Amino acid sequence: MSDDRDYLVKHSIPQVINDLVTALVKDRPPHAVPYMTEWFTKKAVFERPKVPLTPLIKKVCIVGGGNAAQAFANILPSHGVACNMWCGFGDEAERISAGINSQGGMKVHWSDGSVTLGKPDKISKDPGEVVPECNVLIMPLPSFAYPSVLTDLKPHLKPGMYIGITPGQGGFDWVARTVLGEELMKSVIFFAIMPMPLNCRITDFGKQVHVQVLKKKYRVGALPAAKTQECCDITASLFQAETTALPHLLTATMYPINAIIHPQRVFRICQPWRPGNYLPENPLFYEAMDEGSAGLMDAVNTELQMIAEKIKELSGVDLEIPHIKDFLGWVYEDDKPDLTSTKTFFATCSAYKGFRSPLKQVEGKGWVPDFENRYFTEDIPLGLCIYKGIADIVGEKTPAMDMVMYWAQAGMGKEYIVNGKLTGKDVASSNAPQRFGVTTLDQLLGK
Ligand SMILES: NC(=O)c1ccc[n+]([C@@H]2O[C@H](COP(=O)([O-])OP(=O)(O)OC[C@H]3O[C@@H](n4cnc5c(N)ncnc54)[C@H](O)[C@@H]3O)[C@@H](O)[C@H]2O)c1
Numbered sequence: 121m122s123d124d125r126d127y128l129v130k131h132s133i134p135q136v137i138n139d140l141v142t143a144l145v146k147d148r149p150p151h152a153v154p155y156m157t158e159w160f161t162k163k164a165v166f167e168r169p170k171v172p173l174t175p176l177i178k179k180v181c182i183v184g185g186g187n188a189a190q191a192f193a194n195i196l197p198s199h200g201v202a203c204n205m206w207c208g209f210g211d212e213a214e215r216i217s218a219g220i221n222s223q224g225g226m227k228v229h230w231s232d233g234s235v236t237l238g239k240p241d242k243i244s245k246d247p248g249e250v251v252p253e254c255n256v257l258i259m260p261l262p263s264f265a266y267p268s269v270l271t272d273l274k275p276h277l278k279p280g281m282y283i284g285i286t287p288g289q290g291g292f293d294w295v296a297r298t299v300l301g302e303e304l305m306k307s308v309i310f311f312a313i314m315p316m317p318l319n320c321r322i323t324d325f326g327k328q329v330h331v332q333v334l335k336k337k338y339r340v341g342a343l344p345a346a347k348t349q350e351c352c353d354i355t356a357s358l359f360q361a362e363t364t365a366l367p368h369l370l371t372a373t374m375y376p377i378n379a380i381i382h383p384q385r386v387f388r389i390c391q392p393w394r395p396g397n398y399l400p401e402n403p404l405f406y407e408a409m410d411e412g413s414a415g416l417m418d419a420v421n422t423e424l425q426m427i428a429e430k431i432k433e434l435s436g437v438d439l440e441i442p443h444i445k446d447f448l449g450w451v452y453e454d455d456k457p458d459l460t461s462t463k464t465f466f467a468t469c470s471a472y473k474g475f476r477s478p479l480k481q482v483e484g485k486g487w488v489p490d491f492e493n494r495y496f497t498e499d500i501p502l503g504l505c506i507y508k509g510i511a512d513i514v515g516e517k518t519p520a521m522d523m524v525m526y527w528a529q530a531g532m533g534k535e536y537i538v539n540g541k542l543t544g545k546d547v548a549s550s551n552a553p554q555r556f557g558v559t560t561l562d563q564l565l566g567k
Pocket of ligand 1: 184185186187188189207208209212260261262263264265268269286287316318319320321494498
């Protein structure tokens, strides 16, 4: 390595790291070298953040211990964000702490083959140990977890805290109002980050996550809406990304994403199936996309846009609900998917490669729908039920959505729709607005 005093000025950070590593590994036993070089030289760890960290962030608390939370435990520190982690669920805090301590951090394996290591400052099962010193909470959680998580967080929330959810659906503000009460609710800032920043899976619990994609563009909605720009800045810092504002938090709740994709595609795949018979194969969910599935997605998406049109007509509030192809085409622009149609988009976007359908194999017989898969258990009660509940409030008909919901609820043994209205007994366990006493347009718009 050079003795030149201007060395650090003249050389790039990756070059300096590379030289340091070369010096460091020179006298090491050979078996130690590949791991060290792999670890030290991966660009994502040392690349200078492109988006400067906003001073709005003092410290972030990652809430949860699932796939995305464990990936965030690596990525946020790698982006220079100070963070803690609250894992209140089961023994996750213990297992994640043990994993991270055993190897000095959470490892992320990226789809390009690189590996990064990142470490939160503190991990705890007790929110009191990790939440109060943070001013931004980030919750990459399935929406069914919101009530219990908010209940545990309630005593630790402070005025002015930013509470971010991603993917930002599931009627978060309705749950929050019920759990936190109006006064506390108004003292904090909620924001929704759309879409979920990662496609990822834990490959070794507490130690390693495989990340397929870290998205580079987000839309962010906030409550109160006046804080949207601040929440865009926070999101841009956290994920080193481009952000644009959503007009309303209700836009995030209604955004066309999983509930537009999954139920319609599964419905179509399972059209030949009847209880007691079997499908011959488990098709690729996206690459084998057909016109029928894409057409049904288009129909349900159009119904969603018509609901938003009705809201605009009645209230003057334009929620700007897009078509899913246009939204995801924007998110994955760099990937250059074929945007000719919904079918070509899903069939060609590399982020969607390799996923099979939510079917269960019955040995020696074939495949049947897995009604316990989250494509049903999340996307019906926490997805289509929400769209349908809003449609009922503004008096909009949704025949395509109804058809899919009738089929799915029969398989799930649930009752959401009755006579074309969301009045079944299981609405009480959905996240439809009606469950939270939200039955008017003014309530939907938080007025
Ligand atoms: N992982 C992905 O690639 C991906 C991509 C797009 C969207 N999403 C969506 O993002 C959300 C989070 O995804 P994920 O894969 O990290 O989810 P996950 O299933 O891995 O997360 C589950 C975690 O949520 C918490 N949790 C679950 N039930 C709880 C309860 N009752 N009380 C408290 N905490 C509870 C626990 O920490 C648990 O580990 C989901 O809605 C998912 O559909 C995920």
